[in-house]
Amino acid sequence: MTDTNPTSSPSLENLLHETRSFPPSEEFAAQANATADLYEKASADRLAFWAEQANDLLTWTTPFTETLDWSGAPVARWFADGTLNAAYNAVDRHVEAGLGDRVAIHFEGEPGDTRTVTYADLQREVSRAANALTELGVQTGDRVVIYLPMLVESVVAMLACARVGAPHSVVFGGFSADALRSRIADAEATLVITADGGFRRGAPSALKPAVDEALAPKDGEPATTVRKVLVVRRTEQEVGWVEGRDVWWHEALEAASDQHEPVAVEAEHPLFILYTSGTTGKPKGILHTTGGYLTQAAYTHKNVFDLKPETDVYWCTADVGWVTGHSYVVYGPLVNGATQVLYEGTPDTPHRGRWWELVEKYKVSILYTAPTAIRTCMKWGDDIPGGFDLSSLRVLGSVGEPINPEAWMWYRRVIGGDRTPIVDTWWQTETGAIMISPLPGVTAAKPGSAQVPLPGIVADVVDDEAKPVPDGGGGYLVLSEPWPSMLRGIWGDLERYKETYWSRFEGLYFAGDGAKKDEDGDIWLLGRVDDVMNVSGHRLSTTEIESALVSHEIVAEAAVVGAADDTTGQAVVAFVILRGGHADRAGTPEGSAEVQKELRDHVGKEIGPIAKPKRILVVPELPKTRSGKIMRRLLRDVAENRAVGDATTLADSSVMDLITAGLASPS
Ligand code: WT7
Numbered sequence: 001m002t003d004t005n006p007t008s009s010p011s012l013e014n015l016l017h018e019t020r021s022f023p024p025s026e027e028f029a030a031q032a033n034a035t036a037d038l039y040e041k042a043s044a045d046r047l048a049f050w051a052e053q054a055n056d057l058l059t060w061t062t063p064f065t066e067t068l069d070w071s072g073a074p075v076a077r078w079f080a081d082g083t084l085n086a087a088y089n090a091v092d093r094h095v096e097a098g099l100g101d102r103v104a105i106h107f108e109g110e111p112g113d114t115r116t117v118t119y120a121d122l123q124r125e126v127s128r129a130a131n132a133l134t135e136l137g138v139q140t141g142d143r144v145v146i147y148l149p150m151l152v153e154s155v156v157a158m159l160a161c162a163r164v165g166a167p168h169s170v171v172f173g174g175f176s177a178d179a180l181r182s183r184i185a186d187a188e189a190t191l192v193i194t195a196d197g198g199f200r201r202g203a204p205s206a207l208k209p210a211v212d213e214a215l216a217p218k219d220g221e222p223a224t225t226v227r228k229v230l231v232v233r234r235t236e237q238e239v240g241w242v243e244g245r246d247v248w249w250h251e252a253l254e255a256a257s258d259q260h261e262p263v264a265v266e267a268e269h270p271l272f273i274l275y276t277s278g279t280t281g282k283p284k285g286i287l288h289t290t291g292g293y294l295t296q297a298a299y300t301h302k303n304v305f306d307l308k309p310e311t312d313v314y315w316c317t318a319d320v321g322w323v324t325g326h327s328y329v330v331y332g333p334l335v336n337g338a339t340q341v342l343y344e345g346t347p348d349t350p351h352r353g354r355w356w357e358l359v360e361k362y363k364v365s366i367l368y369t370a371p372t373a374i375r376t377c378m379k380w381g382d383d384i385p386g387g388f389d390l391s392s393l394r395v396l397g398s399v400g401e402p403i404n405p406e407a408w409m410w411y412r413r414v415i416g417g418d419r420t421p422i423v424d425t426w427w428q429t430e431t432g433a434i435m436i437s438p439l440p441g442v443t444a445a446k447p448g449s450a451q452v453p454l455p456g457i458v459a460d461v462v463d464d465e466a467k468p469v470p471d472g473g474g475g476y477l478v479l480s481e482p483w484p485s486m487l488r489g490i491w492g493d494l495e496r497y498k499e500t501y502w503s504r505f506e507g508l509y510f511a512g513d514g515a516k517k518d519e520d521g522d523i524w525l526l527g528r529v530d531d532v533m534n535v536s537g538h539r540l541s542t543t544e545i546e547s548a549l550v551s552h553e554i555v556a557e558a559a560v561v562g563a564a565d566d567t568t569g570q571a572v573v574a575f576v577i578l579r580g581g582h583a584d585r586a587g588t589p590e591g592s593a594e595v596q597k598e599l600r601d602h603v604g605k606e607i608g609p610i611a612k613p614k615r616i617l618v619v620p621e622l623p624k625t626r627s628g629k630i631m632r633r634l635l636r637d638v639a640e641n642r643a644v645g646d647a648t649t650l651a652d653s654s655v656m657d658l659i660t661a662g663l664a665s666p667s
Pocket residue numbers: 276323324398399400401402403424425426427428429430450511512513525526527528534537538539
């Protein structure tokens with residue numbers, strides 16, 4: 001599986017020559033939620049520390065008496081005899097505490113329409129939606145798939161599911177009908193919540209047709225488990241309608257009462273399933289449960305972003321279709337009673353200053369976004385953010401991939417006015433919440449490094465033999481102790497869970513990332529060491545895209561690599577061998593353009609637009625070892641325009657010459 005040396009990438013090597021350091025200002029440190037004693041407290045008694053967080057940050061219906069049960073390792077049980085409801089914790093208890101008038105969400109639609117939602121509004125709307133779900137037959141434990149744009153309704157839908165104890169599985173709106181179909185089938189969902197469409201790049205973009213296609217009968221596949229489809233009206237596009245199955249969201253909610261008793265569930269009751277790409281073709285349904293997940297989402301949100309719910313305006317730009325949207329748009333901020341901005345659209349619509357305009361308009365004080373977005377804004381130029389008042393910002397966050405020091409410095413200087421701490425947060429869909437990050441009032445931040453495991457988290461960098469590397473050494477990132485928001489498995493596949501995360505190093509969780517420790521013992525993430533790519537902070541599987549490509553009739557074989565890209569971190573580059581009879585088509589520039597388009601569209605249809613290869617190279621052969629494994633390392637050399645590395649383990653060492661010669665002069 002591992003053909004990448006985690007420390008071999010030249011661009012990442014540069015990271016490690018970074019010596020700048022930015023300690024928090026005295027003023028910031030003096031007012032920070034988290035101080036250095038948090039580390040001491042957590043290491044003195046880790047479980048007592050987590051129990052305290054769970055009690056301080058959440059309201060339990062039944063208090064728990066046991067913190068961690070690890071007897072069924074690697075499946076953890078946290079706070080298992082306690083009961084609680086996630087939606088009650090995110091909404092109702094704030095209203096009960098007299099904070100009903102506090103704004104929960106400042107919604108900004110892409111066309112400029114706005115909506116202000118207070119916690120009291122949210123309570124009524126979530127209650128209506130929960131009653132509507134029950135009316136439509138959803139029971140505690142049933143799975144609900146949510147396929148929506150970034151709307152208030154997306155948050156309401158997730159919380160309504162949580163309120164009745166029905167695990168949600170949000171599928172990112174950029175995924176195709178086929179991807180949606182397989183996720184619905186894997187989760188055996190009984191209801192889908194979608195919309196007619198959403199606004200993207202200045203135009204309505206339809207969603208409902210993909211749901212109709214995903215639910216349509218298909219030869220050789222069992223009939224769908226979905227009985228009802230709830231449809232939010234957003235764009236007012238025409239939609240197909242299946243009588244008896246499809247129900248308008250607004251009609252269902254209008255008919256429902258705004259009073260609803262949240263269902264108290266056990267702490268280990270599933271809260272959601274979120275599909276993510278792995279090293280094989282089949283996406284994994286990452287399972288998260290209630291009590292531990294909420295504890296760590298709230299704890300990290302409060303301490304890493306230094307949230308002051310009375311005064312801060314928080315904005316996380318992630319879509320709810322990704323885990324960042326789950327933990328840092330929905331659960332973390334709402335459990336903490338935060339006021340946040342929710343924006344439907346793209347950063348450059350109708351102009352490239354849209355984000356900064358929103359920061360100015362809502363006086364955003366905490367901003368959490370991804371390196372790819374920062375690099376894009378950097379390319380657009382300093383004068384665009386320079387045209388807005390960004391002085392409200394006081395903490396900046398980054399997530400999704402390693403942030404290069406140049407982008408980090410730009411973020412601090414241009415967006416943060418040379419003043420704000422930056423928190424580079426490492427975590428994964430599987431970890432559920434932030435694991436490694438500076439604390440903004442404590443850590444002297446180093447541009448490009450996530451640095452230190454949070455209080456309560458135990459991480460290390462180990463070598464091939466699972467031995468911790470010394471300071472200055474490189475290897476693999478592992479997590480050595482269970483943590484509250486850890487995944488509880490892969491939906492329906494316990495074996496795959498054990499195999500994927502726990503088989504590489506005995507007793508350690510293997511994250512799939514390469515990492516280094518610097519001379520101070522700080523951790524630097526160096527990217528994936530498996531067949532997983534990271535494009536704009538989104539995880540894509542090489543194997544999944546390869547399967548999509550070979551499912552096209554003209555493709556005989558395909559190999560996909562992630563090539564370094566200035567903006568998106570990595571870009572998908574595909575090498576394909578065409579089937580006999582089609583090979584000639586790629587010989588002319590027009591033919592080649594046509595083949596490329598056909599294949600890119602095909603991948604878009606099979607997986608979604610985000611998975612479309614940036615480049616497709618038609619080649620006569622692929623480099624394989626004697627055991628038939630494709631040597632992606634060599635293809636990466638080609639894709640990144642480098643001299644091809646050591647090819648001696650190839651079954652046929654002349655293959656690389658054939659490939660590079662063919663690319664230099666298309667015949
Ligand atoms: C992978 C997880 C966590 C939400 C977004 C992505 C990479 C994530 C960082 C960071 C270096 C990072 C890792 C990780 N990653 N954050 N701050 N520095 N790498 O979630 O899709 O589950 O992907 O993203 O490679 O394994 P995901």
